[in-house]
Amino acid sequence: MKRSDRLVSLMHYFLENPREHTSLPVFGEQYKAAKSSISEDLDIIDRVMRAEGKGYLQTLPGASGGVRFIPELSEENSMAFIRQLCTMLEDPERMLPGGYLYMSDILGDPKMVNYLGRILATAFHDSAIDVVVTVATKGIPLAYATASVLNVPVVIVRRDPRVTEGSSVSINYVSGSSKKIQTMVLPKRSLQEHTNVCIIDDFMKAGGTINGMINLLDEFNANVSAVGVLAEAEDDEDERMVDHYKSLVNITEADGKHQRITAVPGNISPYS
């Protein structure tokens, strides 16, 4: 196989299998090529991906040595995208009762969500993450987009127990904004003990829902190593119940009376 053909095939493989460790002899075998040729292919891919701010190839030395593609999004690409998202969110038509914003169109766009997932995964690249946990329903797409890039599974916490999941652990929690007592459920078999967890959700106000997830995950002796949300909004009355998190955007103003929304990059921004 010629270099040009190998590069096309390898790129498809790396993008379909992010963070998957593959040893060089596997490629050599598959493409019937010398190790030195494969190494040159990988150098080209690594160089182009870095130059475009889209990730890099990580080489793992030693007997079990090999390579894996780490998808990332450069700060420049990320910030340009987040600023565009802020502009979209400031459309007054999005205003809903209770200081909420209509975001289903944004969360319903797979390409946009995949992009946001890559930004979050880039921010969490130093964290130990075995699984992404979210709560039904709106956080699910962003959770999958993030998990895809991190190459880990997704576990979905539900607000209603379902017959189709077997025995489960449930907790009650107080929603920070509405002060209502709510329930969260996670099937026992969905999470092993002592797992490193990244929590993803779409929206955080006082943080009651995410705090509830942290308490539920405590029951599984999980280690919450990262928390990421699409949007955070300020809450006048309450202190935030969650300390360490990354937000993509920050809704600093959602004034229903004057139909005015102000959105700025969240604390994921290096300038925030």
Add this chain to the structure above:
Amino acid sequence: MKRSDRLVSLMHYFLENPREHTSLPVFGEQYKAAKSSISEDLDIIDRVMRAEGKGYLQTLPGASGGVRFIPELSEENSMAFIRQLCTMLEDPERMLPGGYLYMSDILGDPKMVNYLGRILATAFHDSAIDVVVTVATKGIPLAYATASVLNVPVVIVRRDPRVTEGSSVSINYVSGSSKKIQTMVLPKRSLQEHTNVCIIDDFMKAGGTINGMINLLDEFNANVSAVGVLAEAEDDEDERMVDHYKSLVNITEADGKHQRITAVPGNISPYS
């Protein structure tokens, strides 16, 4: 930019932007390359992707001419994957009360779900689809995976109205298996009139839920052009309420008493 670098960059672009129409001069400009060079690059990509059964480049002639990448999965790749899925599903540990199977681990694996989405999208490549519609919660990942490949948005029908979505249309429907009356809700602003819709869900027994979605979509004058499910299961008592659909696997037996599950490729298989 050299050919090898261009191929790496182009592959990333095509995989990140499936079915997105791009004119050749855009590439020529970006890579500072002659049209003939770009054409040769595209020929290489098209040839390798076809040979590997992973899709092809579609050339659109004329003044607005250009190219777009159609991700597909060859019959051979698809069937090998579906057979592997059947074996996974036949594990007796998956048996849950009521003839249900535990599938959250499969639906929680982004790579597996992305693969399944590609198989469904390949099956629907001739259908007019503007949007993928699913119902919360378990169908969501497969809906996004399918929509990602089709490059269309996702709309999520809910079983509970939520304050954060604005005014909505709701219907009552009878679940085919449990005979219970249930409610489905779709916010008005989430779907325009006369949209071509692909319905995706995780599981279909009698088809009551999908039939309910079809009725709800009727209220939006939508045209349901495709229906796809991960798994269908036979239902002794009822006739199926949905006629035209594609299933990836068919659970022909789920015998709780003898802990026996039999799964075969669904009607998406050319041999079914």
